[in-house]
Amino acid sequence: MSRRVTIADVAAAAGVSLMTVSRVVNNNGPVSETTRQRVLEVIAELGYRPSELARGLVTRRTRTLGVVVPDVSNPFFAGILRGVEQVAYAQNHNVFLCNTEESPERELTVLQSLEDKHVDGLILCSSRMEDEQLAKVLEGFDAVVLINRFLHGSRVATVLVDDQAGGRHVVEHLLRGGRRRIGFLDGPLSSQSGRLRKAGHRAALADAGLSYEDVPAIDCAPSVSGGLEGARRLLRQHPDIEALVCYNDLVAVGALQACFSLGRKVPSDVAITGFDDIELAALVHPPLTTCRVPRYEIGLRAARLLMQQIHADDEDVEDLVVQPELIVRASAP
Amino acid sequence: MSRRVTIADVAAAAGVSLMTVSRVVNNNGPVSETTRQRVLEVIAELGYRPSELARGLVTRRTRTLGVVVPDVSNPFFAGILRGVEQVAYAQNHNVFLCNTEESPERELTVLQSLEDKHVDGLILCSSRMEDEQLAKVLEGFDAVVLINRFLHGSRVATVLVDDQAGGRHVVEHLLRGGRRRIGFLDGPLSSQSGRLRKAGHRAALADAGLSYEDVPAIDCAPSVSGGLEGARRLLRQHPDIEALVCYNDLVAVGALQACFSLGRKVPSDVAITGFDDIELAALVHPPLTTCRVPRYEIGLRAARLLMQQIHADDEDVEDLVVQPELIVRASAP
DNA sequence: TAGAATACTGTTAGCGCTAACACACCGATT
DNA sequence: AATCGGTGTGTTAGCGCTAACAGTATTCTA
Secondary structure: OOOOOOHHHHHHHHOOOHHHHHHHHHOOOOOOHHHHHHHHHHHHHHOOOOOHHHHHHHHOOOOEEEEEEOOOOOHHHHHHHHHHHHHHHHOOOEEEEEEOOOOHHHHHHHHHHHHHOOOOEEEEEOOOOOHHHHHHHHOOOOOEEEEOOOOOOOOOEEEEEOHHHHHHHHHHHHHHOOOOOEEEEOOOOOOHHHHHHHHHHHHHHHHOOOOOOOOOEEOOOOOHHHHHHHHHHHHHHOOOOOEEEEOOHHHHHHHHHHHHHHOOOOOOOOEEEOOEOOHHHHHOOOOOEEEEOOHHHHHHHHHHHHHHHHHOOOOOOOOEEEOOEEEOOOOOO | OOOOOOHHHHHHHHOOOHHHHHHHHHOOOOOOHHHHHHHHHHHHHHOOOOOHHHHHHHHOOOOEEEEEEOOOOOHHHHHHHHHHHHHHHHOOOEEEEEEOOOOHHHHHHHHHHHHHOOOOEEEEEOOOOOHHHHHHHHOOOOOEEEEOOOOOOOOOEEEEEOHHHHHHHHHHHHHHOOOOOEEEEOOOOOOHHHHHHHHHHHHHHHHOOOOOOOOOEEOOOOOHHHHHHHHHHHHHHOOOOOEEEEOOHHHHHHHHHHHHHHOOOOOOOOEEEOOEOOHHHHHOOOOOEEEEOOHHHHHHHHHHHHHHHHHOOOOOOOOEEEOOEEEOOOOOO
């Protein structure tokens, strides 16, 4: 790479001062039409492009966002990231991506490095840090949006999924289909989403005059094998189950495999529902009825919220709750 | 955000010059042990962190990489990205992610913006740009690694998948299993990977004394529906087919569905193979025999190659060919 | 026609940092 | 005693850019 063309080169070649070039480039301040044309010509000729580094140092705007996720190769976060990058691109910003790999130490490290790089804003997904430490680190940023993480006692914009409504949709759908004896594969106890979805299940049952007390329910790992084992146990303990509500699509795929190995037909013997609507959900046999969490849209809206904060003068902070959508397929028609 | 602590604040508080602080921070140049300790104390007390922006401007190193992919939400690219970020993190670099959404114009735009941001190196996946234009744009970067794209007549480091070997593995495996009458769902004609895999198929058949001429083969879209349609047509035209070799796992899933709807048992009537080993491959029924493309590892190795270039003085450029691995599952035992 | 407003351009300073050099001080060498 | 080389520190300049102010020349107002 030969030396980059600088604003000084352009100024010299066009026979004007640095500021005149700067004014043309940034399109602010008055410049006569003839001068502007001459400068633009020289710029095109030399292929001048302003250094964002130097610019950022003086303007304190880097046109740069940070996105921190546990793991990009998780389709959920990849979808969010794509949404964020879409908005960033449309507004001439670039996106730093950082994986935390679920480690709070790494999370802290990457947040600091993003601060050192002077990002204009930060989108932090599913933070695993303690409230107090998180609040402190976030002070280093001008604009922040949290996704899937509520920070108590702090005015930070937040985007959340309405898991409770999603849980309710799923159960109501099964009840409408005439299934009364419903079993639950609840996923890991530690999951906040799981607890919220469970609350939604309970509410739907209560509305239908059913109690949650004697309902067959079991925790399981949020994976295919977790669903397989869990469903086997549940179906053996409660052979009268007509439907299985699963924590997410992976668990539901496991449940599907369990039904297959136990000779239970899906959906005629047992209906199955998942959650998230990952690609896989539509591709297994039978395809899964599930609750779609609009990950791309979450990314879009979080990024828009962030850009709003970046450009706004006031400190007002908006929150957002995204509604999941019931997707009916053959596993629970 | 209150004003950041600068090196001047530290220098003043410690009663030394800026350079002494700089020397302590960067651990270069001689500093007496007592001074070093005092400076370190002040740094810790004030919470000073050097501005990467200012540093980058003068050192011409931003500790920043760019990764350009068609679409992060494609698991293949997400896996690569994760590998790259892993290496970057380990070496204190940050990663700019850019999606091109398959648009050459957008690709050009993001490449320019990465140049403007002074990235130390670039990893470009599956570039859709013309050779000539690409070569020109890449001149703006000190270090470049291309993934899944060969650039003729230019010395650019490249990481490629050995698709031909992969294609060969798959067919050889089927032949070993005694299947002689093999059908091919070749994917889109435009795919370079597809052509290479096809060459591998042909070589394996030739080695077994079989000609490729009268072999049932058909192009199809690289998707589930493409595979479904293609397999239906192929199986109807050639009812004696014992195995289907599919362009990728999605096509294979479609083929699986086609066999199911035609009442052909997999693998007893028809064996099926995919390519890529996406998550889905292990989760359908029966699970797919496929060829694993190690996307995470590709990311790792591309990033290491890039870091090597960044730190090396010479202009030497290494290439890399990654071997796909045959994964045998129930769809073609 | 004086004075003010406007349009255009230039100069200066500085964002936060480090490279390069300058300098003072020490003990060791000739 | 003069010279050398090392060690620790400071000073200066400048990376590439823009904010803020300072001119000019021109036009407008009363």
